[in-house]
Amino acid sequence: MFVRFGNLVDAWYVFGKMEERDVFSWNVLVGGYAKGGFFDEALCLYHRMLWAGIRPDVYTFPCVLRTCGGAPDLVRGREVHVHVIRYGFESDVDVVNALITMYVKCGDVLHARLVFDRMQRRDRISWNAMISGYFQNGVCLEGLRLFFMMRELSIDPDLMTMTSVISACELLGDGRLGREIHGYVIKTEFGVEASVHNSLIQMYSSVGYWEAAEKAFSRMDYKDLVSWTAMISGYENNGLPVEAVETYRKMELEGIMPDEIAIASVLSACACLGLLDVGIKLHELAKRTGLISYVIVANTLIDMYSKCKCIDKALEVFNRIPDKNVISWTSIILGLRINNRCFEALIFFRQMIPSLKPNSVTLISVLSACARIGALMCGKEIHAHALRTGLGFDGYLPNALLDVYVRCGRMGACMEPI
Incomplete structure (x- = not known):
């Protein structure tokens, strides 16, 4: 007892x-x-x-x-x-x-x-344990092979295996296989399971099958927080900020409180659309519910305020983050740059260097500030840093470096050894 x-x-x-x-x-x-x-x-x-x-x-x-x-x-x-x-x-x-x-x-x-x-x-548990184990360890193809072998033997998967199979389709980016699995789900008792539908929504959103994601969402008898968050984050991640905000408003009407992922996704959408009023309301909600303590929420608040031309509010949020990560620093550096406070962006970059390793996005942001104010020596330092850390040819970094040298009238420096 x-x-x-x-x-x-x-x-x-x-x-x-x-x-x-x-x-x-x-x-x-x-x-x-x-x-x-x-x-x-x-x-x-x-x-x-x-x-x-x-x-x-x-x-x-x-x-x-x-x-x-x-x-x-x-x-x-x-x-x-x-x-x-x-x-x-x-x-x-x-x-x-x-x-x-x-x-x-x-x-x-x-x-x-x-x-x-x-x-x-082997019983049903044996198969499901092995298949789920493959997916949990990232061995998706072998897990799928075993899943289809199990189906050929007419052994039914359990709920965890079913959601894992759908997640594997997402990881592999295989929307066609995802549709096949969805067809199987409809014919079984899993068709009424919210967790399975949530996995389907996330999978379809990830591979860009928006109509299928919306159909799976609309057919749910009961939509929980995960369902709404999957749709909102899916819209935002695929460049559909209007739909993300509209879906959040519908979720509000249903009386469902957002989690940190939902708030961060809507804040990113607000940043794209310039919806400062909605962003401020979300900031207040995050403070009331304690979700402001999540660094992902604070980082998206910095981005939202920066893009809505409220850089002082962005700085206020940044200064209150206890454990700043690379994204926090990158967001404020980029925010200062887009608000034409480029010297401050360079100062923040120098403050970041001793404690954290910048990524290519950080370097592109600070190089943009260098180009804006003609800070050639700083640009060359960042160029050298990028080469030392193996980021010299990462993404759009070469374009950002070229922009610095061209704007500073040193086109030939691009070809010189650092």
Whole structure:
């Protein structure tokens, strides 16, 4: 009872008072510590159980293996695998399924597949664990091959596998395969699952199939926060800011509070459209709900205020960010540049250099400031920095460098060694 309600202190006290402890009592306590996230303690209990001469049973190993996967601790997981073989449980489907899950959670899909291939009998959980494991570790093509093999054997996927398959189509950028999977979803019980529809919306948005994304969204009986956020961020990421703002307004009417991703996406749309009034309301909402603490929200606020010509507000937001990342610095440098405060942009760049490594977007932004004010020496320093860090030919950086030299009347310097 104590374990069920997470009261591990009292559970341990009762366990310590027991005159005789059988394998069931050990299993319950190990499982309780594992469920509470105390993985090291759970594994120590397992070893104490072995030292006490208690033989593990079919319920012990799935629990201990889940603990190894949760840690994750591959070394201990392999040790438990040896115990599984030693105690003769290598043919038990539930135990072997737990082994597969442990290996994939520890990032060892090769050993997970070896265990899977050696199984004499596989159930639905075996297939789903292996397929989901491939997707979780980024081995999408192998996961899809196994998924289609499973379907040929008329074994049904579970919810996690289905959402993982759709996400794999997104990662591979394969909209045609995504449509095929969608067709399968409609014929199954997954057609009413919100999480599956959310994955479909995100997949279609990612590959640019907007009509399909909108249809999947409109056919949902219940749209949760993830559904709305997927549509809003999808519109914004694909250069459709008007649709992003309209969708956010519909979400507001439904009484659904946005998360940090939704707010950041709408703020980016406001920046594109120059909707300062909407941006200010979102800023106030972010402060009230505490979402302003997310750096992604603060960064998009800087971008929005900068593009709406409110650079002082952008600076105010920037100065209040406790842990500024590269995007924070890049956003304010670009903001200062587009508001014609180029000298300040250069000052901020010099402040950034000691603590963070700029990316190509940062360098392009500060080079634009150099070109604007004719700061040739600063431009040459940045050129040298770009070459040292391997960014000299990244993206539009060569064009930005050319712009600096041309505007400073030093076209020949482009060809000179730094």
